[in-house]
Amino acid sequence: MKKLLIALMTTAAAMSVAVSAEAADKLKVCWVYVGPIGDFGYSYQHDQGRLAVEKKLGDKVETTYLENVAEGPDAERAFERLARQGCKLIFGTSFGFMDAELKVANKFPDIKFEHATGYKTAPNMGIYNARFYEGRYILGQIAAKQSKSGVAGYIVSFPIPEVVMGINSFMLGAQSINPNFKAKIVWVNSWFDPGKEADAAKALFDQGADIIVQHTDSTAPLQVAQERGLHGFGQASDMIKFAPKSQYTAIVDDWGPYYIERVEKVLDGSWKPEDRWEGIKTGAVFMAPYTNMPDDVKAMAEATQKKIADGWNPFTGPISKQDGTAWLKEGEVADDKTLLGMNFYVKGVDDKLPQ
Amino acid sequence: MDITVSILLTIATAATPLLIAAIGELVVERSGVLNLGVEGMMVMGAVAGFGAGYLTGSPWIGLAAAIVVGALFSLLFAVMTLSLATNQVATGLSLTLLGLGLSGMLGTGFVGLPGERLPNLYIPLLTDLPVIGKLLFGQDPIFYISIALVFGVSWFLFKTRTGLTLRSIGDSHTSAHALGIQVIKYRYLAVMFGGACAGLAGGHLSLVYTPQWVENMTAGRGWIALALVVFASWRPLRVLAGAYIFGAVWIGQLHAQAFGIPIPSQFLSSLPYLATIVVLVIISRNKRLTMMNTPASLGQAFVPDR
Numbered sequence: 001m002k003k004l005l006i007a008l009m010t011t012a013a014a015m016s017v018a019v020s021a022e023a024a025d026k027l028k029v030c031w032v033y034v035g036p037i038g039d040f041g042y043s044y045q046h047d048q049g050r051l052a053v054e055k056k057l058g059d060k061v062e063t064t065y066l067e068n069v070a071e072g073p074d075a076e077r078a079f080e081r082l083a084r085q086g087c088k089l090i091f092g093t094s095f096g097f098m099d100a101e102l103k104v105a106n107k108f109p110d111i112k113f114e115h116a117t118g119y120k121t122a123p124n125m126g127i128y129n130a131r132f133y134e135g136r137y138i139l140g141q142i143a144a145k146q147s148k149s150g151v152a153g154y155i156v157s158f159p160i161p162e163v164v165m166g167i168n169s170f171m172l173g174a175q176s177i178n179p180n181f182k183a184k185i186v187w188v189n190s191w192f193d194p195g196k197e198a199d200a201a202k203a204l205f206d207q208g209a210d211i212i213v214q215h216t217d218s219t220a221p222l223q224v225a226q227e228r229g230l231h232g233f234g235q236a237s238d239m240i241k242f243a244p245k246s247q248y249t250a251i252v253d254d255w256g257p258y259y260i261e262r263v264e265k266v267l268d269g270s271w272k273p274e275d276r277w278e279g280i281k282t283g284a285v286f287m288a289p290y291t292n293m294p295d296d297v298k299a300m301a302e303a304t305q306k307k308i309a310d311g312w313n314p315f316t317g318p319i320s321k322q323d324g325t326a327w328l329k330e331g332e333v334a335d336d337k338t339l340l341g342m343n344f345y346v347k348g349v350d351d352k353l354p355q
Numbered sequence: 356m357d358i359t360v361s362i363l364l365t366i367a368t369a370a371t372p373l374l375i376a377a378i379g380e381l382v383v384e385r386s387g388v389l390n391l392g393v394e395g396m397m398v399m400g401a402v403a404g405f406g407a408g409y410l411t412g413s414p415w416i417g418l419a420a421a422i423v424v425g426a427l428f429s430l431l432f433a434v435m436t437l438s439l440a441t442n443q444v445a446t447g448l449s450l451t452l453l454g455l456g457l458s459g460m461l462g463t464g465f466v467g468l469p470g471e472r473l474p475n476l477y478i479p480l481l482t483d484l485p486v487i488g489k490l491l492f493g494q495d496p497i498f499y500i501s502i503a504l505v506f507g508v509s510w511f512l513f514k515t516r517t518g519l520t521l522r523s524i525g526d527s528h529t530s531a532h533a534l535g536i537q538v539i540k541y542r543y544l545a546v547m548f549g550g551a552c553a554g555l556a557g558g559h560l561s562l563v564y565t566p567q568w569v570e571n572m573t574a575g576r577g578w579i580a581l582a583l584v585v586f587a588s589w590r591p592l593r594v595l596a597g598a599y600i601f602g603a604v605w606i607g608q609l610h611a612q613a614f615g616i617p618i619p620s621q622f623l624s625s626l627p628y629l630a631t632i633v634v635l636v637i638i639s640r641n642k643r644l645t646m647m648n649t650p651a652s653l654g655q656a657f658v659p660d661r
Contacts, residue, residue, distance in 0.1 A: 036570030038459060038466040068571065153613065186612045187620035193574040194565040199369055203609040206361045220565040223469070242469045242567065354620050 029053065029263055030087035031065040032078055032101075034094035035192045041217030041236040042191070042253070043067065046093045046116075049255030056260050060267060071096025079104040083111050089266050091259070092116065094191075095160050101125065112271055114262065117162050119340045121273055128258060131279025132162070133169035133339070135251035135287055136213075137314035138304050139233050140173025142248050142290075143211045144181045145297045146231065153204025154183045155214040155221055157191045159354045161342040163215050168346045169314050170213060173304075175348050184209055185351040194220035205230060211248075222247055231292065238288035249301070250288035258284060277336060280308050315339065320347040360489055362606060367490075367498055368564055370602030372397075372556040374501045376580035377587070377594045378508050379552020384584055385512060386545035387525035389654040391447030392432050394577025395454020396550050400425040400557025402458040405470050405568040414473045414562050418497070418555070421562070425554015426547045428454065433546040437539050440656040451577065459570040470566040473497065495563045497555065502595075504552070509591035521545060525650030528657040538657055553577065586631055588638055588648040597634070604630050 031050050035043035050063050064087070069078045075097045082090055083104055089112045092101040098118035105113040105125040113125040121127055143152045154170070156163050167185065174181040184207060186200045193216075201212050201221035205228055212232035214221045222243040225232040232243065234250025258276070265271040278284040287305055290298045308314070317328030322345035328334060345353055376393050383390050403424035408417025432450050435441045473495055476482070481492040512518040521541055524531040528538045556576070561568055579601065587593035608623035639645050 036459060038462065038568075038570035040467040040569060044466075184613045184615070186609055187624070188609075189621060189624040190574070192569075192571070194567070194569060194572050195369070195372075195560065195574060195576070198565050199365060199606055200609050200613075202361070202365045203606065204613050206358050206365070207610065207613045209613075218565070218569060219567060223565060223567065227472075237467075241467065350615060352617050 026062040027060060027089070027263070027267060028085075028087045029061050029063045029089045029091075029266075030082045030085075031063070031091045032069050032075065032082070032093060032097060033065060033067045034069060034071060034096065035067065035217055037065070037067050039192055039217050040219060040239070043093070043217070045236050045253040046091075046255055049259040052256030053259045053263050057263055057267070061263055069097075072100070076100035076103055079113075080107070083108045088112065089114070089263065089271075095162060096158075112266060112273075114273075119161075119337075121275065124273065126273030126275065128262075128274070128276040129162075129340075130253055130255075130284040131277060132251055132253070132285055133165045134279045134308045134314060135285050136166045136169040137173035137308070138287060138301050139213060139249070139251070140170040140175075140181075141177050141304055142233075142293065142297060142301055143170070143213065144174040144177035145300065146248065146293060147181070147211050149208050149210045150178060150181055151209045152181070152183045152211045152213055153201065153207075153209030154185045155197055155200045155204070155212065155216055156185060156187050157216050158189065159187070159343075161340055164345070164353065165339055165342045166215050167349060167351075168342065171346060171349050172314055172319065179348075181348075182350055183213070185349075187354060188216060190216065192217045194218040197221050198224050201225065201232075219243075234288060240288065240291065245292060247288070247291060248293055249290045252286050252288055254284055254286060257282075275336075277340075280305060281311065321345070322347055322349055360486055362610065363490055364494065366599065366602040366606045367494060369606055370598040371495075371498050371501045372559045372564065372576055373580050373583060373601060374595060374598035375497070375504060375559065376553045376556035376577060377583040377598060378501075378504050378591060379549040379556075380580060381584050381587070381589060381591060381594055382508060382512070382521070382552075383545050383549035384653055385525045385589060385650055386521050386542050387528055387650050387652040387655065387657075388436065388542050388546055389443045389447065390429065390432055390436075390450070390546060390549055391444060391581065392429070392450025392454065392577075393549075393553050393580050394573055394575065395451035396425045396428050396553035397454075397557040397560075397577045397580075398458045398571070398573045399428045399454045400554030401561040401572055402462040402465070402557075402568055403554065404558030405561035405566075406462065406465055408562055409465060409468060409470055409568075412471070414471050414566075417562050418473065418558050421554045421558025422551045423554070425557065426551040428554070429546050429550020430543075432550075433543050436656065437542050437546070440658050443654050443656065455571060462568050462570060465568040466570070468568070470561065470568065472566040473562045495559075497559045497563055500555070505591050505595045512591065522650070525652060528652045528655070532657070532659060539659070542657075553580075556580070582631060586634055586638070588645060589650065590648065597631075600630060600634075601627050 033043040037047040066078050091114045093116045095117045102120050105122045117129045188196045198220040201224040212221050214235050219239045219242040222232045226243040226246040231246045238250045240247045313333045315334035317332040318330045319328040321327045400421040404417040404421030407420030408414040435446045436443045478492050482488050583597045586597045604627040
């Protein structure tokens with residue numbers, strides 16, 4: 001029944017786009033979001049990027065979006081609908097849209113597509129991502145410094161490379177401070193379900209974690225931390241309002257500048273598919289103010305942030321895989337291809353990766 | 356011991372919205388009406404509860420608003436299906452779609468605002484009792500309402516004359532009509548009771564469970580509530596059991612994961628649903644018993660002069 005409903009919703013959402021006014025000579029740019037723009041997390045930040053495009057280039061472009069589009073076959077319908085409605089540049093913002101978007105891109109060679117956090121490309125489909133893992137390394141360091149129990153709770157959505165990379169980076173950061181640091185990992189199999197995320201946070205706190213990390217999109221886990229007088233990190237947006245006493249910092253996505261640049265490139269005809277992956281250095285990822293922690297921890301976090309901004313990669317050897325086999329030699333840096341397809345844990349992660 | 360209490364409290368919080376929405380829908384279905392709009396009414400209750408609570412600064416007013424808005428929203432369904440005799444399945448589905456969309460629109464201004472949580476009950480001495488104190492005397496007010504609702508509805512349906520009348524309408528609206536019972540009036544009231552319950556369940560989400568408003572925050576709980584009614588074969592006490600089994604399996608699998616039990620998480624996540632299917636299969640083995648419990652005119656439109 002839920003599937004049917006989602007299908008109906010996608011169709012209904014897709015049709016509502018048809019109503020939006022057709023401006024003759026404006027470039028039509030479209031977005032597809034996996035969650036509601038009101039999630040105050042991942043999809044919200046993408047939509048802030050869209051609004052930035054409207055603000056800067058509003059006289060030349062017209063934007064529209066589809067929200068709450070389910071990953072999988074429904075997504076294909078959504079992309080195709082947008083393509084037929086005259087969108088000239090389409091951004092798909094979730095990993096699970098990858099195959100659907102690629103299929104539609106092959107069908108409409110004249111329309112330009114961009115896909116976030118995936119790895120498949122086409123002559124008219126580029127990919128882009130932000131190096132969130134850079135921020136997660138800093139979170140790991142702060143967690144290891146601040147935790148009394150030496151255990152963090154980590155709420156995750158789906159075992160995709162992006163998420164695995166985040167867990168690994170977090171653990172590398174934590175172990176650089178405390179080699180015995182542990183993270184308990186709970187998969188909720190959803191990007192966005194405040195109730196489930198809150199339940200997972202409670203379960204993790206009950207089992208002795210005193211810091212919560214999330215790779216899901218709602219503010220619920222932080223609210224639980226605040227209620228219990230414990231701590232955590234915001235995800236995608238600065239969530240300090242929800243947990244003024246509990247948020248240490250947040251990894252904030254800023255897509256605006258990237259979207260503006262890409263739209264401008266389409267306008268002046270220089271657009272071509274690229275593989276763009278930026279992070280703290282260019283400001284695509286930035287850290288919310290460091291709060292609720294002593295000065296020395298703050299100084300450490302800022303120092304690490306600067307080191308990363310200067311070009312250091314958290315995935316710099318020596319690093320072993322979970323089973324103890326060597327992965328990176330001393331000084332060796334992981335290449336982007338391995339990171340984007342990451343399907344293994346590094347040493348010290350206490351979980352079996354769902355395959 | 357502390358962790359056990361904590362787990363039980365978490366289960367109660369997870370089960371409460373399911374329980375309330377399901378018990379409301381149970382009454383609706385007992386009167387012979389199938390309202391698939393639970394999810395929509397619930398999410399409307401959530402946005403109304405948060406909005407009113409935020410604007411007035413009192414989560415109690417929020418709670419009242421959630422109930423009222425849920426009931427008013429269900430009135431839309433009642434007018435369509437009862438007075439205009441539209442198809443109940445289609446109307447219920449559209450109520451859900453409308454609720455999800457409308458709540459998102461109404462709630463735009465509330466996104467990203469922290470809300471105030473309904474305070475937990477606190478009775479000096481009693482709440483401080485070890486172990487049982489927090490479980491019995493220290494939960495949120497809606498928890499107590501949910502338990503009262505189950506027993507109240509059970510008493511109403513099986514021990515009062517009005518309850519008997521309601522059930523007879525659900526079993527045969529034509530016979531009830533022939534006996535001079537005002538079928539439509541009863542059904543209106545039943546549907547609005549269901550709406551009020553769904554609204555309250557939504558209010559629990561935005562005022563207790565996760566005190567905030569985000570679009571789509573019901574995340575399918577309305578559908579689970581609908582399934583629970585069938586699961587419970589239209590018996591209030593079984594709804595109580597069902598909601599808590601569902602909550603226990605769900606919270607249990609989170610703990611199993613955090614504990615590091617090497618079972619694939621996808622399997623663990625599907626456990627609550629698997630448990631539901633298993634129980635449904637067990638229940639439906641006895642066909643006669645199922646038939647006896649199912650309201651016979653469930654989902655059929657009733658036009659008095661037919």
